[in-house]
Amino acid sequence: MVERTPILNFLTHLILFVGFVFCVAPFVIVAIAASHNLKDVNDVPMSLLPGSDFWVNIKTAWTTADLGPKLLNSFIMAAGVAAGKVIISALTAFSIVYFRYPGRTLIFWLIFVTLMLPLEVRIVPTYAVVANVLSPYQAIMDVTGLSWLIEKTSGVQVQLNLGLLNSYTGLIMPLIATATGTFLYRQFFLTVPDELTEAARMDGAGALRFFVDVLLPLSRNNMAALGTIMFLWAWNQYLWPLLITTDASHATAVTELKQLIPNVGGAPEWHIAMAGTLIVMLPPLIVVVLMQRWFVRGLIATEK
Amino acid sequence: MASITIRDVRKSYAKMQVVHGVNLDIKSGEFVVILGPSGCGKSTLLRMIAGLEEISDGTIAIDGTVVNKLEPRERGCAMVFQNYALYPHMSVAQNIGYSLKVAGIPAAERTRRIQAVARILELEHLLDRKPMALSGGQRQRVAMGRAMIREPKVFLFDEPLSNLDAKLRVQMRSEIRKLHRRLSATSVFVTHDQVEAMTLADRLVVMNGGRVEQVGTPAEVYSRPASRFVATFVGAPTMNMLEGTVTLDGLSLLGDSRKLNVSRTGLPVGSKVAVGIRPEAVRMVAPGTPGALAATVDLIEELGAGRVIYVDLDGAPFSIVTSETVHSEPGSAIGLQFAESDLHFFSSETGGRLDVFKASVPEPAL
Numbered sequence: 001m002v003e004r005t006p007i008l009n010f011l012t013h014l015i016l017f018v019g020f021v022f023c024v025a026p027f028v029i030v031a032i033a034a035s036h037n038l039k040d041v042n043d044v045p046m047s048l049l050p051g052s053d054f055w056v057n058i059k060t061a062w063t064t065a066d067l068g069p070k071l072l073n074s075f076i077m078a079a080g081v082a083a084g085k086v087i088i089s090a091l092t093a094f095s096i097v098y099f100r101y102p103g104r105t106l107i108f109w110l111i112f113v114t115l116m117l118p119l120e121v122r123i124v125p126t127y128a129v130v131a132n133v134l135s136p137y138q139a140i141m142d143v144t145g146l147s148w149l150i151e152k153t154s155g156v157q158v159q160l161n162l163g164l165l166n167s168y169t170g171l172i173m174p175l176i177a178t179a180t181g182t183f184l185y186r187q188f189f190l191t192v193p194d195e196l197t198e199a200a201r202m203d204g205a206g207a208l209r210f211f212v213d214v215l216l217p218l219s220r221n222n223m224a225a226l227g228t229i230m231f232l233w234a235w236n237q238y239l240w241p242l243l244i245t246t247d248a249s250h251a252t253a254v255t256e257l258k259q260l261i262p263n264v265g266g267a268p269e270w271h272i273a274m275a276g277t278l279i280v281m282l283p284p285l286i287v288v289v290l291m292q293r294w295f296v297r298g299l300i301a302t303e304k
Numbered sequence: 305m306a307s308i309t310i311r312d313v314r315k316s317y318a319k320m321q322v323v324h325g326v327n328l329d330i331k332s333g334e335f336v337v338i339l340g341p342s343g344c345g346k347s348t349l350l351r352m353i354a355g356l357e358e359i360s361d362g363t364i365a366i367d368g369t370v371v372n373k374l375e376p377r378e379r380g381c382a383m384v385f386q387n388y389a390l391y392p393h394m395s396v397a398q399n400i401g402y403s404l405k406v407a408g409i410p411a412a413e414r415t416r417r418i419q420a421v422a423r424i425l426e427l428e429h430l431l432d433r434k435p436m437a438l439s440g441g442q443r444q445r446v447a448m449g450r451a452m453i454r455e456p457k458v459f460l461f462d463e464p465l466s467n468l469d470a471k472l473r474v475q476m477r478s479e480i481r482k483l484h485r486r487l488s489a490t491s492v493f494v495t496h497d498q499v500e501a502m503t504l505a506d507r508l509v510v511m512n513g514g515r516v517e518q519v520g521t522p523a524e525v526y527s528r529p530a531s532r533f534v535a536t537f538v539g540a541p542t543m544n545m546l547e548g549t550v551t552l553d554g555l556s557l558l559g560d561s562r563k564l565n566v567s568r569t570g571l572p573v574g575s576k577v578a579v580g581i582r583p584e585a586v587r588m589v590a591p592g593t594p595g596a597l598a599a600t601v602d603l604i605e606e607l608g609a610g611r612v613i614y615v616d617l618d619g620a621p622f623s624i625v626t627s628e629t630v631h632s633e634p635g636s637a638i639g640l641q642f643a644e645s646d647l648h649f650f651s652s653e654t655g656g657r658l659d660v661f662k663a664s665v666p667e668p669a670l
Contacts (some may be wrong), residue, residue, distance in 0.1 A: 195389035198356050203403035203450070204377035213402070217393040 010051040027281075034058070034274040038216045041271040053271065061276035065259045066248075073168075074235055074253040076285060080172040081234035089181025089226065090219065094211055096182070097189040098197070105132050115179040119240060130170045130244060134160035175234055181226050189215065221294075228291040232284050253280045306367040306380065306457035306490050307332045308353060313362035315514075323348055324514040325362065330492065330507075335484050337493045339501040340511035346494045347462055351510070352438055353492060354383050354460050366416065366458060380435050382451035383460040384397045387467060388443045390435040390450075397422075397431040400449040421449045424483075448483070459484075461493040465500060477503060498538050502526070510534045528648075532655040535580045535648055541612055541623045543580045551573050558618050566644050568591065570660055576652035583612070583625040585646035587640040588632070596639030601632045615640070 029048075031121040033041055036051035040292045061067065096108050119126065128135060138160045143149040151157050164170030192215065200210040217225075248256075260276040308330040315323035318514045323345040330336050338346040351357040353364055355376035364368050371379045382403075397418050398405075404414045422428045425445045435443055442626050444464060451459060461480070465473045481504055484491055495501050501508055504520040510533075511524060517555040518530035529535035535543045548557040548564070550571045555564040557579065564579075571577065589596050599615040599622065615638065624640070630637055649658040 080635045193387065193389065195385045195387050196353075196391065199383070199385060199389035199391075200402075201356065201376045202354065202381070202383045203454075205402075209406060214391055214393075214490075220393075 026231060030274045030277055033271055034278050036271050038267065038269060038271060041274075042268050051271075052258065054275070057271050057275035058279065061260055061272050061279060064272065065253075065256045065276055067253060067256065067276065067279055069249070070251060070253040071280070071283065072255045073171075073250060074280075076168055077171045077237075077241070078231045078251055078284075080168065081175045082174060082231040084176035085178045085181050085230045086223050086227050088176055089178050090216065090223075091186050092182045093185030093189055110137065111179050111182055114177065117281055119174065123239065123243065126174050127243060130164045130174060132160070133162045133164055144247050161289040165244050166250045168250070170244050170253075171250065175237065175240065178230070181230070184222060184226055185219065188219055192218060225292045228287060231287055264265050308490065308492070309363075309365040309368075309460060310349075310353075311363045311365075313352060313364060314360045315345070315352060315357065316360045319459055321360075322514050323352075323360075324433070325649060326511075326514075326516055328509060328516065328519065329366060330490060332490055333488045335481075335491045335504060336509060337495060337501040337505035337507075338509045339498060339513055339538070340493060342496055344511045345514040346378070346496075346511045350383075350460055350462055350494045351380075354381050355379050356383075374506040380457035381460055382454050382456035382458070384447045384451050384460065384464045385442075386463045388435070388447040388464075390443060390446055392435055395432050395434060396438070396446050396449075399435065399446055400427075400453050403450065403454050417453055421453045424452070424486075425449050427546060440468050444468065444476055445479075448480075450489070452483075456489065459487075459489050459491040460497075463495050464493075466495070466497070469535065472644065473500070475515060480504065485533045498540065500635060502538070506540075510537065512537070528657070529580075530657050532580070532657075536655075537648065541583050542624065543582050543648070544586070544622045545650075546579045546581075546617070546620060546622075548577055548579050550577060555579060557597075558620055562618070564597065566647070571649070571658060577658060578650045578652055578655075580648035580650060581642050581646055583623045584594070584627075585642050586622075586624040587641045588613070588626065588628075589641050591637040591639050591642065593639040596641045599638055599640055601634050601638060603634060603637050604630060604632075 029046075032048060032050050033046065034057050036046070036056040037053045040047055040051050092111065094113075096104060132138075138147070141150075141160075147157075164173070196214060197210065200214055205213060236254060237252070238254055242255045245251045245255070257273070257276055257280060260269070260273040262270065262273065308328075310326055310328040310330075313323060313326045314321060317590075326349060327344075328336075338349065340346045348357060351361050353366075355371065355374060355378075360374050363372055365371065366379055366381070382447075391402065394402065397415075400421055401414045401418045404417065409417075411589045418431070425448060427442070427445055427449060430438065430442060435446065438446065447464065447527070454581055464480075465476055470475060477500060480493075489561075493504055505522050507519060508522050509519050512533045518525055519532045520528075520530075525534060525538055529538060529543075532545070546557045546562075548555045550573055551563075552573055554566045555577070556562070557564055591598060597617065599617045601613060602616050603614040605612040605614070610625055613624040613626065613629060613630060614623050615624065617640075622640075647660075649660045650656065651657060651658055
């Protein structure tokens with residue numbers, strides 16, 4: 001039902017405006033705080049008029065937390081996770097939707113179950129695996145007596161070890177597995193008309209050819225949406241990078257922000273912390289703005 | 305150019321059988337139309353020829369090679385789908401040329417062949433457009449171009465015209481016909497539209513309930529329907545059917561309320577039959593004319609070139625098509641007359657055609 005009365009118009013705009021203020025206010029306060037000097041930022045209440053030290057604070061934050069390389073780390077990790085998630089979910093959904101094989105339903109439900117096991121829940125075993133990727137195989141060999149057998153026959157003690165701590169691979173890999181993305185793609189693939197699949201078969205395209213030539217181009221909007229969301233999600237990851245990067249050269253920008261947060265007994269340099277926060281927020285914002293234009297283009301193209 | 309031989313082909317889904325042993329020989333270069341109501345298995349049969357459905361039992365051979373186990377691309381068939389099934393992200397040229405690209409044909413050759421096909425179908429000015437920017441008829445032509453470019457042995461059409469508006473449908477129908485004359489490739493066309501079927505077919509295959517009811521030229525099927533189903537399915541308005549019993553001197557119709565004097569049918573007295581008569585074979589005469597059936601006019605539909613008159617025969621629906629001017633008003637009494645040779649007899653039990661007056665009726669011209 002669409003109603004157009006001046007009162008309703010005013011009311012809806014009012015609600016929108018209030019919502020907008022609620023969403024934006026924290027960011028405004030962060031930006032204002034980032035422009036104050038040490039004294040002004042600690043005034044109670046803090047002045048809501050912007051100060052003049054914005055660029056000085058940004059520069060201080062940048063050098064103190066060594067944000068340049070950290071932002072690069074963050075970017076590599078977030079882009080890697082986003083790309084990995086898109087590829088993995090497209091492939092798994094392709095397999096689930098387009099192929100009939102024994103155990104398909106079981107696999108589907110196994111993927112479904114992982115929705116209930118976010119990283120935080122399985123963080124200890126995941127850490128153990130990343131610390132030594134081969135440890136599950138070692139365990140299997142130990143349990144089956146295979147390593148004992150090898151030791152007896154060849155005298156070599158089997159110690160498989162491949163650690164991924166402090167590496168991009170270790171940062172990215174455990175975050176890639178995704179049930180959400182698989183479902184998103186599954187839903188999309190289910191909307192692709194069967195006739196298109198059949199037309200491709202008549203044209204002689206095999207499964208992989210169909211996937212690359214037809215399904216992937218058709219799912220560009222999906223890819224952009226999933227990629228953006230996952231980029232933001234990965235960028236904002238805190239627990240996992242904190243856990244597996246002991247070496248500062250692989251730390252991400254989000255974890256390094258803690259360097260800027262005043263310690264007990266230290267100077268309350270909230271203006272620097274806020275400036276650092278602004279810097280770290282910027283790349284995801286740029287990604288969203290760029291991708292949004294993409295969405296809109298896609299939406300216009302499919303409009304009809 | 306290829307012949308298609310279909311032998312005892314069955315299709316079952318789980319426990320449900322939908323195609324019950326179809327036998328069909330399609331000659332090389334022939335245009336065969338499979339006609340039937342929805343759910344009669346006609347599309348399934350077509351898709352089994354294409355290789356999109358597995359054949360549960362029986363064999364399909366193209367040019368003498370059994371293709372049961374072959375992939376669609378190995379069968380040399382091209383298919384035009386009901387909803388066109390164009391790749392929405394590819395231009396018209398890419399859509400038409402996709403099968404060549406998959407086959408690894410070099411770009412220069414591909415462009416040449418796309419141009420050639422586009423010229424035939426008058427699509428040259430549209431080659432860079434996306435399917436989204438085309439009208440229904442243009443999309444249909446692109447879909448045909450995509451089938452043509454492979455120079456297939458067999459063309460398969462799965463109700464390709466049913467999404468077009470009436471005018472365009474007539475136009476595309478004649479284009480398909482012309483195209484077939486030009487390429488003379490074996491074509492199998494599936495439809496539920498009998499006008500489409502009659503106008504396109506060299507030979508018509510009428511299917512019902514997963515079985516073939518009749519195979520023949522459109523004229524044969526129209527003038528000598530093999531079963532009651534075919535008789536009522538082909539032709540519009542539909543053939544009039546009157547239930548009756550064979551008596552000593554003719555027929556007793558509609559629960560003994562009407563008598564019809566016909567010469568000896570050769571059928572045993574007392575056997576139950578359905579008597580069919582095409583609406584255009586009925587003559588209207590003055591009420592009370594000897595030998596005519598008395599009826600009341602119900603409704604007159606003016607078609608311009610002619611008119612359809614619906615009459616009431618003791619509650620049984622009955623229609624007449626005539627090109628003469630009619631002066632009767634709804635409610636007025638009239639008499640109905642028809643030639644014995646225009647009567648079709650069907651068994652009430654099996655629905656099969658009964659051959660009657662064998663000696664007196666000449667074979668219909670085919």
